[in-house]
Amino acid sequence: MQPSLLSAVIFATLVAGTPLIITALGELVTEKSGVLNLGAEGIMSIGAVAAFAVTVHTGSPLLGVLAGMGAGMAMGLIFAVASLTFMANQVASGLALSIFGVGLAAFIGKPYESQALPSREAINVPLLHKIPVLGHAFFEHQALVYFSWALLAAVAWFLYRSRTGLVLRAVGEAPVAAHSVGYNVVRIRYMAVLFGGAMAGVGGAFLSVFYTPLWVEGMVAGRGWISLALVVFATWRPMRVMIGAYLFGGAMITQMFVQGSGIHLNIPAQFLSALPYAATVIVLVLISRNKNTIRLNSPASLGQPFSPEA
C-alpha cells in the first residue's frame, strides 16, 4: 500500500469511528450505573438536528455542538424521568425514545433540509501534523476527533481512578448495598443518564455539523444502534469501545478502498458491506471471551429498576 493511501485509510477510519466512540462512551457510563438506555439512535438524531439548526443560525459550530449536547441531555432527562422516577421498563422506554427522537428530529428539521453548512477547516496539531504519513492520518482532524480521545481518557480515569466513579460502579453492581451505605442511587443514575444523553447528542452533532455538514431525515442511519452494540461487545471497557469503533470504521473504509481500487476481486460487494459488522463482533468477542472478565465488567443490576422505598 502506498504511504499516501495508508494515510488516507487511517484518516477516514478515525473520522468514521468518532461519532461511535463519543456515543458509546456516554452509553457505557450510563450502563455502568445500571441503566440500559436504548434511545441512542433517537438522541443522536435530536442532537444532530439541534446542532445543525443552531450552527445555521449562529454560524458557530461550537454553539452547535453545545446545543446538540443540551438537546441530548433533555432527551436523557425524558428517559430518566420515565425509567428512574416512574420506574417504567427501561427497554421499552429506551426503544420508545429512539422512535420518538428520530420522528421528532425529522419534524424539527423540516425547515433546515434545504440548507447546507460550509465544511469546517481541520485543526492541525502543531509540529505533529508534519510527521510523514502519520501526521495527516492522526493530527489533521476536526476538534471532535481529538475530543473523542480526551473523552476516552476522562471516562477511563473517572470509572477506575476516581472515587465518584467507584460509587457509580457500585450503584450499577449492587444498588441496594450502595443505597444502604447512604448513596442516592436514583440521583447518581440520573447523572449517568444525562451524561450518556449529552454524549449521544455530541455524537449526532458531529454527524450534522462536521462529518456531512447537512441535515436530512434519517442521516444517523443506525449509528446509534451500532454504538449500543459496541458497548456490549466491548464488555463495558472504555478502551475496547474505542478499538471496536475503529475496527468498525476501519473495516468499512478498507472495503471501500478495495472496491474503489479497481482490482478484480471475486468477493461479492454485499459481503464486503457486511464485513465491518462481522469483523467488529468477531474481534471483540475474541478479545473479551474470558467469562470472568465479562462477569467482572458487566454491571450486575443492568436494566433493573431500583426503588429506594422497596
Next chain:
Amino acid sequence: MISPKSVLTLIGGAVASTVLLAGNPTQVGFVYVSPVGDAGWTYQHDLGRKEMEKALGGQVTTKFVENVPEGADAERVIRNLITGGANIVFTTSFGYMNPTEKVSRAFPDKFFFHATGYKTGKNMGVYNARFYEGRYLCGVIAGKMTKSNVAGYVAAFPIPEVLQGINAFTQGMRSVNPKAEVRVIWVNAWFDPGKEREAALTLISQGADMITHHTDSTAVVQAAEEKHKANKNIYAFSYHSDMSKYGPTAQLTGTTHLWGDFYTKVVKEVMAGTWKGTNLWGGFKEGMIKLAPLNPAIPADVKALVEKEQKEIAGGKRHPFAGPVVAQDGKEKVAKGKNMTDAELGSMDYYVQGVASTLPKK
C-alpha cells in the same frame, strides 16, 4: 418543557404529513417512499405533483403520503387514499407494484399509476424515465474533462436501473476518451450520507476526478465540492435533482427527473375519459429527464457536443447503447449497427468494458 399535548401534536404532524384540501375537484393521491426533503427521488416526484396541480388549476386537488415502507403497509396507504376520495393514485417506488395492482383490482373505477415497475391493468398504468440517456451525456462531459482518466461512481444496489446508469456513463465517457475507466463503490444503501461521503472521498483519494452517484443524498456532491477547493480538477455530477446548491463550483451538471408534464397529461386524460392505458418509458424526447444547468467550467466545444448529442438522442439518431456494446468479460452484448432493446435494458446484469471494478455477484 414541552407539554404532553404539544408532543402528541408534533408526533401527529411528523407521522402523517399529508396535504388535505376540500372541494369537488378530482382528487389525486401520491405515495412516496421517502420524505420529500430538499433533493432526490421523492423530491422530484413532489415537484411534479405541484406542477400538475398548478397546470390544472382548480380542477384537481392532491394529497400525498410520504415515507411509506414498501410492502404490506403500502396497500393500506393506497386503500386509504382511495377511500378518502382519491380517483387517481400515483405510487412512486418499485416495491409498490404488487400492492398497487391488488388495490387496482379492488377498485375498478379508480385509476392507478405505478412508477418503475412492469405490471399494467385495465385501470393501472406504468411509467418510468430513461435516466441512462442523461447518464450517457454526463459521461461524455466526464470523458472530455477528466485529467486522470478515472471516474468514480457511488452506487446503491446492483439492480438493472443502477447498472444502466453506470454502463451508460461509461459508454459516454469512452465514446470521447477510450483510455477512461470508471470505478464503482457499492455502499449497499439507498440513503446513508456518511457512507456515501466516505465512498466519494475514497474514490477521489484513489485518483478519480469525476465523481457521480446513484444514491439518494447530496453527500457525494458535497464531498466533491469540499475536495474541489484543494484540487480544481475534481468535479461531480448530481443525480435525481440539481444539487448545485451543495456543489456550486464542483457540480458540472446532473441527470434530473421531470415528472410534471407526464402527471399533467395523464390526469387530464383520465378526467376527460380519453385515457387508454399507459406504458411509458420516456427520456429526453418526452421531457422526462433533463440535464441540470451546465457549469461554466465546461468548455464551449464540449457544451456544443453535449447539446448536439442530446438532440440526437431525443431524435432517436443516437442510442447510449448502440452496438457494438461489449461486456466487461469481452462478450458482445449488442452487435454493430443495432441498438439495445428495452427488454435487454431491463434485464441488464453486467458491466460494459471500461468499468474497472468487479460486479457483485447475485
